[in-house]
Structure formats: structure tokens, C-alpha cells
Amino acid sequence: MGLLVDGQWHDKWYDTEKHGGRFVRSESQFRNDISPTGRFKPESGRYHLYVSYACPWAHRALIFRRLKGLEQHIDVSVVHPLMLENGWEFADTPLHDPLYNNDYLYQLYLKADPNYSGRVTVPVLWDKQEQTIVNNESADIIRIFNLAFNELTGNHDDYYPPSLREEIDEVNEWVYNDINNGVYKCGFATRQQAYEEAFTDLFAALDRVEAILAKQPYLAGAQLTEADWRLFTTLVRFDAVYFGHFKTNRQRIVDYPNMWRYVRGLYQHPGVAETVVMDHIKQHYYGSHKTINPTQIVPAGPDIDFNQPLE
Numbered sequence: 001m002g003l004l005v006d007g008q009w010h011d012k013w014y015d016t017e018k019h020g021g022r023f024v025r026s027e028s029q030f031r032n033d034i035s036p037t038g039r040f041k042p043e044s045g046r047y048h049l050y051v052s053y054a055c056p057w058a059h060r061a062l063i064f065r066r067l068k069g070l071e072q073h074i075d076v077s078v079v080h081p082l083m084l085e086n087g088w089e090f091a092d093t094p095l096h097d098p099l100y101n102n103d104y105l106y107q108l109y110l111k112a113d114p115n116y117s118g119r120v121t122v123p124v125l126w127d128k129q130e131q132t133i134v135n136n137e138s139a140d141i142i143r144i145f146n147l148a149f150n151e152l153t154g155n156h157d158d159y160y161p162p163s164l165r166e167e168i169d170e171v172n173e174w175v176y177n178d179i180n181n182g183v184y185k186c187g188f189a190t191r192q193q194a195y196e197e198a199f200t201d202l203f204a205a206l207d208r209v210e211a212i213l214a215k216q217p218y219l220a221g222a223q224l225t226e227a228d229w230r231l232f233t234t235l236v237r238f239d240a241v242y243f244g245h246f247k248t249n250r251q252r253i254v255d256y257p258n259m260w261r262y263v264r265g266l267y268q269h270p271g272v273a274e275t276v277v278m279d280h281i282k283q284h285y286y287g288s289h290k291t292i293n294p295t296q297i298v299p300a301g302p303d304i305d306f307n308q309p310l311e
């Protein structure tokens with residue numbers, strides 16, 4: 001784990017002490033759009049997506065690539081599940097970098113900006129033409145995938161429809177703060193109080209989701225939207241890693257009847273199960289955070305059947 005400072009790699013863990021033991025996530029820095037009139041145009045074969053199967057943020061992008069039929073137009077590279085002293089690394093095929101044969105993901109960031117300062121995160125949407133990063137913020141990448149390539153693919157499915165945008169933005173706000181990022185706030189807290197605050201907020205938000213799903217099938221109502229996919233990537237990791245490794249253990253997702261049905265429904269959506277790679281997920285979390293799990297032992301359980309029929 002580390003970061004780049006003026007183009008130099010430093011092996012450094014998150015500094016929680018300056019925030020009273022709290023984990024504070026930094027903002028992504030490459031935030032360009034893809035549009036017919038802009039610098040980055042929607043073209044087949046021009047862009048490349050770098051992900052980790054372990055990462056819930058990168059997972060959103062992978063799901064949208066599949067939902068929007070972009071596999072033929074945007075290739076993907078997957079990094080090695082362990083993120084240690086050199087950050088995300090490439091390894092032997094198929095976990096290699098087919099474009100530049102880099103050893104480390106930070107080399108890609110340096111190619112985009114030799115003086116880059118900041119964290120080196122996945123996902124990365126890369127432009128092969130300009131050899132730079134278009135965008136490294138998953139919330140943006142899924143919206144780009146949702147719309148920008150529609151003319152190319154003929155797929156007009158809309159996961160951020162204008163009529164529901166206000167509702168979706170409102171849900172995203174608390175789901176992001178208290179659940180998507182909330183599990184990290186629990187797991188990376190270095191003081192008891194910081195952990196307990198995050199834990200309380202997390203389970204209040206999960207209870208809220210459970211109550212919403214008692215009344216309607218999806219977070220924004222009757223229609224499946226990006227708000228659901230953003231929540232899904234956290235829920236699908238919850239019982240296998242966050243519950244144990246991040247100490248989010250008041251209850252599991254399987255213990256919430258509505259959420260357990262909902263997460264299975266999303267998992268069983270065509271093409272989604274193939275984007276869930278549980279051994280990368282478990283290896284990454286239990287193996288990469290030595291401050292939390294010094295032995296790096298990966299638990300053998302639990303056994304979760306996301307394919308269980310939806311009754």
C-alpha cells in the first residue's frame with residue numbers, strides 16, 4: 001500500500017491519526033467524460049479498463065461494461081489480488097498488462113502524468129490513443145458506460161434515467177457514505193470510537209435498506225438503477241470479508257431476509273455472476289492489509305450460495 005508524491009512511489013499506509021483514527025478517502029483526480037464532441041470520443045477499441053476483481057469500486061465498472069454490451073469495444077486487464085508494498089501489481093498472464101507490460105499500476109499513472117501525486121487506485125479507464133487516463137472514478141465511469149457508447153452498441157438500457165435522477169442521487173449519497181465507504185471506515189479505523197461511530201452508521205443504513213426493500217424491489221422504486229449496482233458490490237463482499245476482516249459483525253446479509261433475496265436477484269442477473277470472483281476478493285482483503293491481519297491467513301469459509309433460487 002502506498003502512493004505517488006511528485007512522481008515518486010512511497011510505501012505508506014493511510015494516515016488516520018490526523019483525523020482522530022478515522023479513515024478519510026481521497027478524491028479521484030482524473031475526471032474526464034467521453035462524448036462525441038469532446039476530447040475523448042466514443043470509439044470502439046480506443047479505451048481499456050484496468051480493474052481488480054477484489055475491488056468493489058472497480059466491480060461497478062465491470063458490471064456496467066457487461067450490462068451495456070461493451071465487451072467487444074473495451075478490453076479489460078485485471079491486476080493481481082494482493083496489494084502490498086508496491087500497490088497494485090501485474091503478474092503472469094492473465095494478470096498482466098497487455099498494453100505496456102508494466103509491473104505496477106503506478107507506472108500507468110506515471111505514464112499519464114509523470115509528476116502525479118496521489119493514490120494509485122482501480123478502476124482506471126485508459127485511452128490508448130492519447131495514452132492517458134480518461135477517468136479513475138468509478139461513479140463517473142459507470143455513467144460514461146451507461147450512455148456514451150449507446151450509438152455504437154445499440155444498447156439503450158438506462159440505469160440513470162432522467163425521471164429518477166434526483167431519487168438515485170439522494171440514495172447514492174447515504175449508501176456511499178454509510179455503506180460503500182462505511183465498511184472501509186469500520187475496517188480502517190485505528191481508534192475504538194471511530195470504529196464504533198462507523199459501525200453504528202453502517203447498520204442504521206443497512207436497516208434502512210432492509211425497510212425500503214420490504215416495500216419495493218429496488219432502491220429507487222420499481223426500476224433497477226445504478227443505485228442498486230453501487231450497493232450490490234458492497235453487499236456481495238459483506239459476509240465473506242467485511243463481516244470478519246472489517247469487523248462489521250452485528251449481522252450478516254444472509255440474516256436480512258429482504259436484502260438477502262435482493263443480493264441474490266442481482267447476482268443472478270444475466271452476466272453478473274461472472275464478474276464476482278470470490279477468491280480474488282478474499283485473497284485481496286485478508287492478504288493485503290497486514291496492519292489488520294498480520295498472518296495474511298485467508299479464512300476458508302463462509303459458504304454462500306448466491307444461486308439459491310429466489311422462491
Ligand SMILES: N[C@@H](CCC(=O)N[C@@H](CS)C(=O)NCC(=O)O)C(=O)O
Nearest residue numbers: 055056057119120121122136137138
Ligand atoms: N473513488 C474511487 C475509489 C477507488 C479505490 O479506492 N480503489 C481501491 C481498491 S478497492 C484502491 O485502488 N486502493 C488503493 C489505494 O487506496 O492506495 C472510485 O470509486 O473509483
